[in-house]
Amino acid sequence: MTPTSPATIDRPAQTAPKTVKTTTGSFATIRPHLDVTGPLGARYDEILTPEALEFLAELHERFAGTRHDLLATRLKNRVNAANGRDPKFLGETAGIRSDPNWTVAGAGPGLEDRRVEITGPTDRKMAINALNSGAKVWLADQEDATSPTWANVIEGQISLFDAVRGQLDFTSPEGKHYTVTGDANGKTPTIVMRPRGWHLVEKNVTFVDRANRRMAASGSIIDFGLYFFHNAKRQIENGHGPYFYLPKLESHQEARLWNDIFTYSEERLGIDHGTIRATVLIETIHAAFEMEEILYELRDHCAGLNAGRWDYIFSIIKTFRARGRRFVFPDRKEITMTVPFMRAYTELLVATCHRRGAYAIGGMSAFIPNRRDPEVTERALAQVSADKKREAGDGFDGTWVAHPDLIETAQAEFDAVLGERPNQLERLRPEVSVTAAQLLDISTVGGQITEAGVRGNVLIALRYIESWLRGTGAAAIDNLMEDAATAEISRSQLWQWIHENSVTAEGRRIDLPWVEQVLAEVVAGLDRTPTDRFDDALEVLRDAALSPEFPTFLTVGAYARFF
Missing domain, CATH: 1.20.1220.12 (Malate synthase, domain III)
Incomplete structure (x- = not known):
């Protein structure tokens, strides 16, 4: 599907309009609303309905200001880091970390076994491949695996809409037809959708507030809101629920904002509090110091944490890029999961999760098979096997793969550790004690720049x-x-x-x-x-x-x- 022509979508009237004075001295009634300026393609009207846009406008009215404040805090933290102030475990939240009496909500229905999750974009063909893959979970990615063209954003929502209703199919330009059949037993993965991060906007949608100020809509709110509004109740009927991966968080305050959005959204649609489940990607250095606080803020809605290894490495380079040679990395291939600072990060994540009843999900190896080159495939399978064996041995409850041909290899390593158990939450890892210095120990990576x-x-x-x-x-x-x-x-x-x-x-x-x-x-x-x-x-x-x-x-x- 490709977009056709621009259009304005009718909106139902909203409550509590505000009368404001215009520059000409006259008065006008302004209702917070969204203007869709992107072109509309086939079936876009099924996603961009007046009711859905009203819901999105409400989310923006209530939460967009907090989002802007938190993005300003990110800037302040970057300046502090550039000036030599390192991240640290927060003194003001020490009570949360030391309190043994709280846990998170944990796995929702359909998330009990997460030993292998497949990640990928939400275009129709890739969605069908993921749903037929045999993985336990499909991370339906509207973020890093999706280029945020307007067509990808909305047609990805259409794919998800159809997938939730069991009506997803696709015919290629060459005439090949694809349908969802599931695995050998007809079972499809539980869908967990990843919206865009807080820093990204959706330029094809404009939010107009009560003061008649116009701003680009939040990509996070657009992605979450459309998916939740259209699919939450149907997913509950299907025996699962509305589940999300939350990317690029840098603080527990950002987690609190998501929790507030979840609470409001559940109440708005008449869904029980705590139905939403979120898995947070720990992929920034600042979030690594606030894992426990992030779990605490989301505790009514939290299923676990994920070790987002590639963004985590990027975050460290970005944060300390001008802090001297002790923060300079060697060639990318030398930054493995076994170097000391990455071991500290993953061990802290597993121990933190299991102490609070949360799942710890491992990251994605970049190696992929090549069906036309057996030697490449053999090398990729060996690399993935070693990576997943390490994760399962460290206590992770599941992991990611990016290609269906890797599922069997990854699952074998987790099966060897888990057996029939759905997780290993009982492994509390009391021996793990990670310091701030260990998380920032970049100088021992070794390797060379070539x-x-x-x-x-x-x-x-x-x-x-x-x-x-x-x-x-x-x-x-x-x-x-x-x-x-x-x-x-x-x-x-x-x-x-x-x-x-x-x-x-x-x-x-x-x-x-x-x-x-x-x-x-x-x-x-x-x-x-x-x-x-x-x-x-x-x-x-x-x-x-x-x-x-x-x-x-x-x-x-x-x-x-x-x-």
């Missing part, structure tokens, strides 16, 4: 950005699954290496002229087509990696400029 590493980062970032600009948010590049998080690592390493005057193992100083030369060589070696977006991708990469200033997210500026 010329091949520099070229690899340039190539991966450029090819991924080009894919993202064309509307594909998860891209297989050189037998690795790349998404926005891995592209962020690549470009942020380039920026840091340049600004810290790093030197490669071969003795080459990494400066701007040389990286520009590498970039030119990489571009010259690309297989170009008349419709590719490499020229635009080149501009995005230069802004994100080679400019004096460091954009917080490469996708924010690219979205504003090109979408």
Whole structure:
């Protein structure tokens, strides 16, 4: 489906309008509302209904201001970190951490066994593949695996709408028909939807408040609100519930905002409090210091935490990018899950979760199989097997994969540890005691920066950005699954290496002229087509990696400029 023409969608009247004075001195009645400015394609009206837009307007009216305040707090924390103030475990919330008498809500119906979850975007074909995969859970990703084109945003909602109702199918341009059949027993994964992070907006929807001020809508609220409004009751009827992954949180206050939204939304739709279940991705360094507080704020709605490894690495590079050489990472491939600071992070996550009755879900290995290359597939399966064996042995209750062919390998490692049990929450890990210094112990990573590493980062970032600009948010590049998080690592390493005057193992100083030369060589070696977006991708990469200033997210500026 592709969008057709722009349209304004009728809205039902809302309560409590406010009379405001205009610049001409006259008075006008303003009701908070949303204006949809994006083009409307087939079936968009089934998602962007007047009732759904009214619900979204209410969420914006009540919670958009808090979102803006929290984003300002993020900026303050970044300035503090740049000035030498490290994150720390909070003194003011020590009572929450020391209180043994609270736990989280835990698994909702359909989330009891999460040993293997498949992640992927929500286009119709990929959704069907995920639902037929045999995984326990499908992370239906509207965030890092989805390029946020207007078509992807709304047509992803249509895919989810149909999936929840058992009516999802797809016919390819070549005439091949795909349907949802489930696994060998006809069972489909429980759907857990991931909305966009708090920092992202939806430029095709404008919120107009009571003072007649106009602002781009929150991508988080749009994604959550549309999915919840249309599907929550049907999912309950199906024996599951409205479940969510929450990305990019940086504090327990941000978790509190989500909890407030959940509570209001349940009351608004007449659903029992606590029906929503959320799994929070711990993928920022600040959130790592507030895991317990995040669980506490969401305790009535929380199912667990996830170790979002790639964004976590990106967050550390971003936070300490100009703090000296002890924070400079080697080649990306050297930053494994077994280096000390990553071990501290994952062990703290498991221990924190199990102490509070929450599931600990492992991260995604980037290796993927290649059905046309047995050697690549064998290597990928070996890497994934080792990764999942480590996670299961460490106490994780489940893990992620990005490809259906990896499910059997991942599940075998968790089956070996779990047996018939759905989880290992009983493993409380009392021996784990992680300090702030261990979470920030970057200097012991070891490894080297190589010329091949520099070229690899340039190539991966450029090819991924080009894919993202064309509307594909998860891209297989050189037998690795790349998404926005891995592209962020690549470009942020380039920026840091340049600004810290790093030197490669071969003795080459990494400066701007040389990286520009590498970039030119990489571009010259690309297989170009008349419709590719490499020229635009080149501009995005230069802004994100080679400019004096460091954009917080490469996708924010690219979205504003090109979408």
